[in-house]
Amino acid sequence: MVSEWAADMDMRDLRELADHLWLVEEIPVARIVELCEENVIDCYKFVSGWEKLMDEMNFVMSRCEERMEAIPSE
Numbered sequence: 284m285v286s287e288w289a290a291d292m293d294m295r296d297l298r299e300l301a302d303h304l305w306l307v308e309e310i311p312v313a314r315i316v317e318l319c320e321e322n323v324i325d326c327y328k329f330v331s332g333w334e335k336l337m338d339e340m341n342f343v344m345s346r347c348e349e350r351m352e353a354i355p356s357e
Contacts, residue, residue, distance in 0.1 A: 290354050297351045304347070307333075307340040 312333050319326040 304340050
């Protein structure tokens with residue numbers, strides 16, 4: 284059985300992970316693309332990389348949420 288303290292620490296760590304993961308969505312990709320287009324800079328690989336990063340972020344976030352749900356509450 285997991286102690287209440289250990290469960291609290293796990294939850295804190297998982298919440299911190301989720302907070303960091305959400306930063307990926309905060310990247311202003313539309314504005315980056317707009318600025319690249321205005322300055323005739325190819326950003327196809329950047330956008331493709333960001334889309335892959337979003338996919339991976341969603342995967343990791345799903346695992347994080349599953350673990351959070353598995354932590355016993357008081």
